[in-house]
Amino acid sequence: MRFEPLLKISNLTRDFSPLIHCITNYVTVNDCANVLLAIGASPVMADAKEEVEEFVSISSGLVLNLGTINSRVANSMLLAGKKANELGVPVVLDPVGVGATKFRLETALQLLESVRFTAIRGNISELKTLTLGVGAVKGVDALEDDAVTETNIKAFGDILKPFAKRTESVLVATGALDLITDGESVLGVENGSPKMAKITGAGCMLSCVLCAYVSAVVKSQSPFSMLETAAAATCAFGFFGETAEMNYRGIGSFRSALLDAATVLSGDDLVNCAKIKRI
Amino acid sequence: MRFEPLLKISNLTRDFSPLIHCITNYVTVNDCANVLLAIGASPVMADAKEEVEEFVSISSGLVLNLGTINSRVANSMLLAGKKANELGVPVVLDPVGVGATKFRLETALQLLESVRFTAIRGNISELKTLTLGVGAVKGVDALEDDAVTETNIKAFGDILKPFAKRTESVLVATGALDLITDGESVLGVENGSPKMAKITGAGCMLSCVLCAYVSAVVKSQSPFSMLETAAAATCAFGFFGETAEMNYRGIGSFRSALLDAATVLSGDDLVNCAKIKRI
Amino acid sequence: MRFEPLLKISNLTRDFSPLIHCITNYVTVNDCANVLLAIGASPVMADAKEEVEEFVSISSGLVLNLGTINSRVANSMLLAGKKANELGVPVVLDPVGVGATKFRLETALQLLESVRFTAIRGNISELKTLTLGVGAVKGVDALEDDAVTETNIKAFGDILKPFAKRTESVLVATGALDLITDGESVLGVENGSPKMAKITGAGCMLSCVLCAYVSAVVKSQSPFSMLETAAAATCAFGFFGETAEMNYRGIGSFRSALLDAATVLSGDDLVNCAKIKRI
16 A cells, blocks of 8 residues: 655655664674665664763664673663663664563663663564563564464554553564554554565664664654654565565575665655555 | 485474574674574574573573684673583584684683583684694684595594594584594585685584584484484585585675575485585 | 786785784674685684784784774774784774764774874774864764865875874775875775765775785785785775676675675786876
């Protein structure tokens, strides 16, 4: 279907080229930097406590990704997140593997207590863990029991809504069917390719794209809600995956093709690709 | 030649999808995660002392890679390795550049003293260094004098066998000709492409594939010896390289093609590719 | 135009295969390792204070890149740089984002005070910041006001020359038009593709290529000046980009094609590609 925000926000991102400060894991950091460049944003990766606040001060958005968190970097995330809140810089949280260890859960909960996030993106197991304050995640993938489907998306939405409301964040739970909620409405997004779960970094990259879209909207004072903005980012990134899948030969070339799609697809290409449903 | 374990173990890896916890270097970590996904395993990379033991507890295998080791992460490796031994989770050591500095050698020897490794994979210089407790390696590549050939593989096997026996580990020394020994038998594997030495990360990736294969065998209680399992991993990864080399245009596309081959080749494709010889 | 050093130095790099020790950021480190392998050099990445001096002792060149600097690694850089100076190992500085934060500027200035660099490569904003001791950089990209053009290259050369003289370093300021100076002469290099600014890591990779070229010249005691050597590296890397751009489909495949070009282009291919002008 035609989804106007896709056209507008992807163009805004290219026009305003927001600088996105990522404190992120060392596994997928290169893909994160490249996907930001591909969509017209500008990445900066820095994690030293001595400088993260200064980087936030010149940035339009901040991504905090727990992928390879340690106590030194957790402290930098806290400093950066608080500074971002002070300055009105939007912050996106990616709570990678948050249910897998106590340390991850405590780090995430401490961040949630001290920092207001504009958006939180994870798989459904990660978001359920944050919602309930406890959880069990097998590594960094969602549990199979937790798969969001057409049948249960409403029920999952009901579980996540109070958390979205309490944190004043838009939640993006990605999977075969993506669930997005701002605490009031729930959207389902079907864009994407099953191959995206077969490379490392698809989730991390989407969190960066989401932050860039949010930042472009805030920076340009455009009249899009964060729900629409999150949906636009999720559709766009999903469509990059659909495009990349067309000549699938394996995950090496797929990853490369995903970045190619992110580079060349414009708002005009994207605007009619959305597979969104209001739940 | 036909080598049945190749068919069986590569299928087991896809069926059991073992979670492999890697404490590894930040140079090739992305390739390590992607190659694990490509062969059907699931990667988790985490190195904080606060959580590595918990990650080991939910994992089927652990890889310790010294590529960019520092004292903080060395400590995490020690904790993770001991926990893995406690729980019967197989551990693979990749002693990158171990002969190059005192710090690396001491770290490796301390790990060997405290942790029992199911398999150790390195180049022949690295394994000789561990065997002799001293060494000289030029960076992270094997010394030319140390190249394993048809002529000297028996002699090299005799050098490594006592170390394999003492550590109860299968040793995999990779090069143009790979040498595998469990302390009793010695195998030579000729699969592979000379281009694999021309990208960064081929060794690191094989260590991960090896760990995934070992973990799949252990998890499924399959009746393969660790010698056979190590040979299967080495043949398979070598064959990925042979396949990737077919349209060689340089190391950028070769690296991508290597991951593609790892994604699409099934046990049926692999079973007849083995170039193994009992020495 | 024909530029003899391009032929000679790129061949020297393949013949002498210098080991290049990089203390660098975790964003682009994989590309740095691969580009060094592509041009025939050998990379080692290690950053622990316990071992960097030993790695320097067996290396032919050292790259210090501030991309994701923290205090632990800054200390290792200082140790490695001093050791390199002691041993006559050439050192290249890449002051990524140096004007963006006080911590980066102080770290860079402390390195400049304690270590003599053979070459310093950055964008023009970064080099101006080092020259003036203060600066404002938007993240890791050059400010638009700072773009070097045919019209202002002489003026920029005049700004940088005293800094080159004082530090006894060759300066390489890259952008659409690259400026190279040893404090006496100024060269302009037009090789390159605008797509290089659209991937992460082009600058970091050039710093590594530059270090490899410098190291090959020093190691082989070849009679090329550091100005010529820096120009050769800049032309060569720019030409890799021109070659990679030919089938441009997006930044994923471009990055891969850049490494392919670096792999397959020989001195004979490069020697006539130079677009250099003495200013």
